[in-house]
Amino acid sequence: MRAIVRDTYGPAAGLHLREVSRPPIGGNDVLVRVHAAAVDPGVWIFMTGRPLAVRLATGLRRPRVAGLGRDLAGVVAEVGAGVTGLRPGDEVYGTCETGSLAEYAVARPQRLARKPAGLTFEQAAAVPISAVTALQSLGVAGVSAGQHVMIIGAGGGVGTYAVQLARASGAVVTAVCSGARAELVRSLGAEHVIDYTRQEITDRGERYDVVVDTAGNRPLSLLRQVAGERGAIVLVGGGHARGRWLGGFQRQMAAPVLSLFGAARVLGVTARVDRQSIEELTPLLESGAVTPVIGGTYALADAAAALRELEQGHPTGKIVVTIA
Ligand SMILES: NC(=O)c1ccc[n+]([C@@H]2O[C@H](COP(=O)([O-])OP(=O)(O)OC[C@H]3O[C@@H](n4cnc5c(N)ncnc54)[C@H](OP(=O)(O)O)[C@@H]3O)[C@@H](O)[C@H]2O)c1
Structure with missing residues (x-):
């Protein structure tokens, strides 16, 4: 072969x-x-x-x-x-x-x-790795209808699924991506778009119930500013090109400790791609609620x-x- x-x-x-x-x-x-x-x-x-x-x-x-x-x-x-x-x-x-x-x-x-x-x-x-990661990232924070959710890196592999899955669960989505992907993420269900090449995530002055960070290249202090008092910060991306030993993943690993130092919960995600999670996505893909x-x-x-x-x-x- x-x-x-x-x-x-x-x-x-x-x-x-x-x-x-x-x-x-x-x-x-x-x-x-x-x-x-x-x-x-x-x-x-x-x-x-x-x-x-x-x-x-x-x-x-x-x-x-x-x-x-x-x-x-x-x-x-x-x-x-x-x-x-x-x-x-x-x-x-x-x-x-x-x-x-x-x-x-x-x-x-x-x-x-x-x-x-x-x-x-x-x-x-x-679908499998990126969509399951998005599913489990929203799941760990318990995203539900009516919540305001910010997805950072919304135009990428995990982000495009996270936007659609958050929307499918009834959340109001703010997508953070480069301007070239603004139309795309809107078509996937994002209500608001922040073009990170022109604006910082804090510029709208809003607070979010859940902030999902797939880009992994902002300091936690900035993420804390946009997460509300009872908000959750979900760390997905480690910034894959950085760090000789851990590549930035140390932040995800340290999430339980980081939670102790601020109002927002900090949650690290290590996606587990198993049949049950993939099958959870199947009906959403078949109905068109989620499209790769x-x-x-x-x-x-x-x-x-x-x-x-x-x-x-x-x-x-x-x-x-x-x-x-
Ligand atoms: N924890 C886990 O279990 C798990 C599982 C899967 C993936 N990951 C990690 O999650 C990260 C994302 O994975 P992926 O598959 O979505 O990667 P990807 O397809 O390469 O997408 C990365 C996205 O990041 C965006 N981006 C780059 N710089 C940005 C910035 N400053 N602000 C906002 N967005 C920015 C890019 O958006 P533009 O194109 O608009 O610039 C791009 O769409 C990677 O680090 C990966 O290793 C973790």
């Missing part, structure tokens, strides 16, 4: 399209024929091995898994003897273990769900270019890689 592989950690230039053997499956695994994959800052982190802490999980000197990419949508090709509930031919979406930038990938059944009816493979691949925003589509051979676009830090919605 054709797959994107790398021998070492490093920039996108180290990615190669190679002919490799299909990954073998264990008794509790599923082999998926991948039709589309998506990339997100997590893939960039696995590619570069930065921040260094990630290597504790992925291999200290070199990546343990040569493949890259986690989000996928495709068709079940084979199931292990212990797998129930999925059969060859089923259309699925979710995450995988061996690299979704490949024609075949091994996935755990508990991280796969049936592809929503009416979505293309490309749209479905754009795809800002770029690349062929498998051009996966390195997809990663480079991501590295710039300003993708519109999700970047998808199609695998014919």
Whole structure:
């Protein structure tokens, strides 16, 4: 099969399209024929091995898994003897273990769900990590109807879902993004838009019940200013390009302590992409309440270019890689 592989950690230039053997499956695994994959800052982190802490999980000197990419949508090709509930031919979406930038990938059944009816493979691949992160970010703060919610980084992978999911739960959304994405986020349900290239988030003088920060590049003191007395600040993004060891994720890890030093609750999110969370999204995707925003589509051979676009830090919605 054709797959994107790398021998070492490093920039996108180290990615190669190679002919490799299909990954073998264990008794509790599923082999998926991948039709589309998506990339997100997590893939960039696995590619570069930065921040260094990630290597504790992925291999200290070199990546343990040569493949890259986690989000996928495709068709079940084979199931292990212990797998129930999925059969060859089923259309699925979710995450995988061996690299979704490949024609075949091994996935755990508990991280796969049936592809929503009416979505293309490309749209479905754009969902799992970013949409589940958005869902769990709003969930941890208990976002409910009538609340005022600010989404920082509203035009990106997580942000475009967060805007739609907050709106679907009846919240009034203020989106923070660059001006080029203002129309998009309005079309997704944002009532107010702050163009961060012209205004700071404090400029409107409003207080929000929940502030979801996916951009991760503002001081907490600024986030506290826009969170009301009883507001919640949800830290999602660590600013993926910063910090040699932890890349900015220390702020999320320290959230419980940071909560002690101000009125607003500070909540750190570590998304858990499992079947239950993916299935929670399925009806919203099928009804059209949530629509994946795809800002770029690349062929498998051009996966390195997809990663480079991501590295710039300003993708519109999700970047998808199609695998014919
Ligand atoms: N905690 C978790 O479990 C978890 C899970 C998934 C992702 N993440 C993290 O969450 C972050 C966002 O992920 P993503 O997939 O949404 O990334 P993304 O698709 O690259 O989007 C990043 C967005 O940030 C916006 N941005 C950049 N600078 C900004 C600023 N100064 N103010 C406001 N917005 C700004 C960009 O908007 P413009 O294009 O408009 O400039 C872009 O839309 C990353 O750090 C990622 O590692 C965390």
